[in-house]
Amino acid sequence: MARSRVITHPLSRRQILKGGSALGLGSAAALGLRPSWANPWGQSNVYSKGVEEGPEVALAIRRESIPIAGQQARPISINGTSPGPLIRLKEGQDAVLRVTNLLDEPTSIHWHGLILPPEMDGVPGVSFPGIAPGETFTYRFPVRQNGTYWYHSHSGLQEQLGHAGPLIIDAADREPFRYDREHVLLLTDWTFEEPTSVFRNLKTAEGYYNFQERTIADFFADVREKGFDATAEMRGMWAKMRMSSRDIADVTGSTYTYLLNGHSPEENWTALFKAGERVRLRVINGSAMSYFDMRIPGLKMTVVAADGQPVQPVPVDEFRIGVAETYDVLVAPEDDTAYTIFAEAMDRSGYARATLAPREGMAGEIPERRQIADRGMEAMAAHGMEGMADMAGMDHSNMQGMDDAGMAGMDHSSMSGMDHSGMAGMSDERSNMNANGMLAAGTAQPGSRYDQAGIGIDPSERRMLVYRDLKAFTPWPDRREPERELELHLTGNMERYIWSFDGKKFSEVTGPIHINKDERLRLILINDTMMEHPIHLHGMWMELENGQGELIPRKHTLNVKPGERVSALITADAEGSWAFHCHLLYHMDAGMFRVVKVS
Amino acid sequence: MRKTLLALALGLTTTAAFAGPGHGGSQPSVSDADIDRTIRFEAGDMWFDPERIEVAPGETIRFEITNVGNVEHEFVIGDAKAQEAHREMMRAMGGSHGDGHGGHGHGGHDMAEGEQGGEMPAVTIAPGETAELVWTAPQGVGDLEYACNIPGHYEAGMYGNFVRQG
Structure with missing residues (x-):
C-alpha cells in the first residue's frame, strides 16, 4: 500500500x-x-x-x-x-x-x-x-x-x-x-x-474559472433523465438567477x-x-x-x-x-x-x-475524488419560501411536477433542509421567546441548517462534522439575553461580480455599522446568494447560536450556506472600529466589507 | 472478570451504606477492613490524573474519583477491547447507556456493558462530585485500563493504564 x-x-x-x-x-x-x-x-x-x-x-x-x-x-x-x-x-x-x-x-x-x-x-x-x-x-x-x-x-x-x-x-x-x-x-x-488578473477575469466573465458548467451534452442527458419540460424549466430558473447550478466556487482548481x-x-x-x-x-x-x-x-x-x-x-x-x-x-x-x-x-x-x-518517503493511497456537486434544489431551500415564488414560477404545484419527473437535483438532503428551515423552526420559535420578544439566547434561528455540512456531501457516506456538533465546555461569561437584533443580508450579483451586504458595496455605504459599547447584540446573517460566505468579525467573538443553549461555541468566522439564516451573539466590549467582511478574498475586494464601530 | 468485582460504591457521603438498594445483593458488601488501599484521583476535561496506577493482583482498592471538570465523566475498568465495545455502544445510543437512568450515563453507579455482554466496573461522576468504586485487581490487571467512554472523551485522551506491581 x-x-x-x-x-x-x-x-x-x-x-x-x-x-x-x-x-x-x-x-x-x-x-x-x-x-x-x-x-x-x-x-x-x-x-x-x-x-x-x-x-x-x-x-x-x-x-x-x-x-x-x-x-x-x-x-x-x-x-x-x-x-x-x-x-x-x-x-x-x-x-x-x-x-x-x-x-x-x-x-x-x-x-x-x-x-x-x-x-x-x-x-x-x-x-x-x-x-x-x-x-x-x-x-x-x-x-x-x-x-x-x-x-x-x-x-x-x-x-x-x-x-x-x-x-x-x-x-x-x-x-x-x-x-x-x-x-x-x-x-x-x-x-x-497575478491576483489582479484573477479579479479582472471574475469581473469580466462570470464562470471564467468554472469549467464544470453544464454543457449541451449535460442538457440532453438531463432531458433523457427528467424529460424536456422539467429540464428546460430548471435551466430557465438558473439563467434567471444569473448563475449556473455548478457555481460551487468562483475560483477553482483550473487556476x-x-x-x-x-x-x-x-x-x-x-x-x-x-x-x-x-x-x-x-x-x-x-x-x-x-x-x-x-x-x-x-x-x-x-x-x-x-x-x-x-x-x-x-x-x-x-x-x-x-x-x-x-x-x-x-x-x-x-x-x-x-x-x-x-x-x-x-x-x-x-x-x-x-x-x-512513521517515516519519511512513505505515501498512502489517494482516495477517489467525488463528483462535482450540483447546487440543484439546495439553492431553493436557500431562498426560503418568499424566494421560491420569484424563481421562474417554482411554486408548490410545479415542484410536485418536478418530483414526479424525478429531478436529480431534488435529493432528500436538500429537501430536509427546507423542512428544517421552514416548518420545524417555526414551532421552536414560539416556545423560545425571551422577554424582549426575541428568540432565547442560544436558540437556532428558523432557516439555519446547522445539522448539514453543505453542498456535495452525502451524510450517509461518513460521519461529517456539522455546526450543530460544536459545544463549549462552559458558558461564556456574558449570559445576558440579546437587547437588540442586527440583521444583515449577504447579497451579490455573480454576473457583474459585485458582492455586498444589504445590496450595498463597501464603496456605496455612507458610514460604519454602529454598535453601542457593552451592548449584547444578536447578529443575524441571511444569505441571499447561491454561494457559501465565511463571515468574519474582527475584535470580538461571535457566539454561534447553534441550538446548544448556554454552551454555544464562540467563533471568529461563520460559514453561512446558500439561503441560510445564521445568528450569533456578540458582547460589544471592544471599543473602536473593526472590520467585518466575507473572507473570500475577491468577495471582500468586490465590496462585501463593512466597518463596525463600537462606541 | 465478574468475580473480581466485589462491590460498586455509592457517593462519598454514603460510604457507610455499602451494598445499598440498587445492587440487588449480588455483590457482597465490603467493610473498610477488606480494603488494602485507597486511591484518590481526579477526572477532568479530558483526562485522569494519574494516567497510570500500579496495582498488585488480588489487591482491593477503593477509588475516590473527583470530577474537577465541567462535564459529566465516567470511570470504567476493563481491557482495551471491552472499553472499545462500550464506546461503540455509547456512540450508538447518542452518549447514554439507555439503562433507564434518563440518559444520564450510568446514573451514579452501574455496570458498563463490554464485549459479549461482559460487565465492567463503572461509575459516573457529575461535575464537582466525588464517587467511589471498590474493586479487587484480577491476575490480568496489567491488561486493564480505566477510561471514560462518553463519545469523544476517550479519543481526547481520557484514559489511564493499570500497571501490574511485583
Whole structure:
C-alpha cells in the first residue's frame, strides 16, 4: 500500500541559513533535533516553513522568486518563506511583533481571531494607515487567549500571493485534551496568475474559472433523465438567477494549486508520528477562496477545538473547513503505516494532500475524488419560501411536477433542509421567546441548517462534522439575553461580480455599522446568494447560536450556506472600529466589507 | 472478570451504606477492613490524573474519583477491547447507556456493558462530585485500563493504564 517516492525539495536560502530550524519536510529527527515527543506538553515546532518564537518577533515582507509546486513563482514571502513561518506565542505574554515592509507597495498583517486593541488589528484604513514601503510597524498587544489561529495581509489581494502563516498560542493552563505530538496543517490556494488578473477575469466573465458548467451534452442527458419540460424549466430558473447550478466556487482548481504547508500534492509533505501516539493536528484554512473537506482515510478524527476555542470532543470521519476557519483534531494512528491527509476542494476541482507517516518517503493511497456537486434544489431551500415564488414560477404545484419527473437535483438532503428551515423552526420559535420578544439566547434561528455540512456531501457516506456538533465546555461569561437584533443580508450579483451586504458595496455605504459599547447584540446573517460566505468579525467573538443553549461555541468566522439564516451573539466590549467582511478574498475586494464601530 | 468485582460504591457521603438498594445483593458488601488501599484521583476535561496506577493482583482498592471538570465523566475498568465495545455502544445510543437512568450515563453507579455482554466496573461522576468504586485487581490487571467512554472523551485522551506491581 505504501509506495515510496523521491521528491526534491528546494530549500530557500534562508532555510539553509537557519541551519534546519526551518525544515523543508518536517523531518526534525533527520536533522538530529530534539524530537517533539520528548516534550511533555506534546508541543512540537515541526512546521515546514520555520518557526518564530514570541514574545518578540521580527518579520520581513518581500516579493521574491521561490519555486512553488516545482515551478517558477513570485510569491510574497515572510522571513524568506511563503506561506510565512509559524508564529508561536504564549498566553499571558506581551507580544511585540515588528513587521518590516520590503515590498514596493503598502502592506499589513492582521492577526486573525485575536482579541486585541483596535489599533493593533492590522486593517489599513480601519485600524491603522498600513505599513508603507521601507517602514517597520511594531504591533504590541497582550496575549489573552490560546489556540490555533493564523495571520495574513489585509492589504488588497496580497493574501493570494502567500502573505499568510499560522499563529499558535500555547495555553497557560491545561487544555481539555491531551496529545503526544502536534502538527500544523495550513491550507492555501496558489495561482501562478497575478491576483489582479484573477479579479479582472471574475469581473469580466462570470464562470471564467468554472469549467464544470453544464454543457449541451449535460442538457440532453438531463432531458433523457427528467424529460424536456422539467429540464428546460430548471435551466430557465438558473439563467434567471444569473448563475449556473455548478457555481460551487468562483475560483477553482483550473487556476489553483492547492497547497498544504506550502507544498503541492505531488510534493507530499509528510507529518511524522510513532504508532500509538495521539497526534494533534492544527488545521487552518488560510486560502483566499477555497473551502476544503478534510479526512484521513483509516483514522477517526476527534474535533477538540474550533476557531481556537475548545469544544467538547466530537469524533468524525470528515470535516468541512470554510475559508479562515481553524479546527484542531486528534488522531491516534495505531499502525506503522502511512495515512493520507486529504483535503478535497469543496467544488471537487482539486485537492491538497499530505501524508501522516512513521517515516519519511512513505505515501498512502489517494482516495477517489467525488463528483462535482450540483447546487440543484439546495439553492431553493436557500431562498426560503418568499424566494421560491420569484424563481421562474417554482411554486408548490410545479415542484410536485418536478418530483414526479424525478429531478436529480431534488435529493432528500436538500429537501430536509427546507423542512428544517421552514416548518420545524417555526414551532421552536414560539416556545423560545425571551422577554424582549426575541428568540432565547442560544436558540437556532428558523432557516439555519446547522445539522448539514453543505453542498456535495452525502451524510450517509461518513460521519461529517456539522455546526450543530460544536459545544463549549462552559458558558461564556456574558449570559445576558440579546437587547437588540442586527440583521444583515449577504447579497451579490455573480454576473457583474459585485458582492455586498444589504445590496450595498463597501464603496456605496455612507458610514460604519454602529454598535453601542457593552451592548449584547444578536447578529443575524441571511444569505441571499447561491454561494457559501465565511463571515468574519474582527475584535470580538461571535457566539454561534447553534441550538446548544448556554454552551454555544464562540467563533471568529461563520460559514453561512446558500439561503441560510445564521445568528450569533456578540458582547460589544471592544471599543473602536473593526472590520467585518466575507473572507473570500475577491468577495471582500468586490465590496462585501463593512466597518463596525463600537462606541 | 465478574468475580473480581466485589462491590460498586455509592457517593462519598454514603460510604457507610455499602451494598445499598440498587445492587440487588449480588455483590457482597465490603467493610473498610477488606480494603488494602485507597486511591484518590481526579477526572477532568479530558483526562485522569494519574494516567497510570500500579496495582498488585488480588489487591482491593477503593477509588475516590473527583470530577474537577465541567462535564459529566465516567470511570470504567476493563481491557482495551471491552472499553472499545462500550464506546461503540455509547456512540450508538447518542452518549447514554439507555439503562433507564434518563440518559444520564450510568446514573451514579452501574455496570458498563463490554464485549459479549461482559460487565465492567463503572461509575459516573457529575461535575464537582466525588464517587467511589471498590474493586479487587484480577491476575490480568496489567491488561486493564480505566477510561471514560462518553463519545469523544476517550479519543481526547481520557484514559489511564493499570500497571501490574511485583
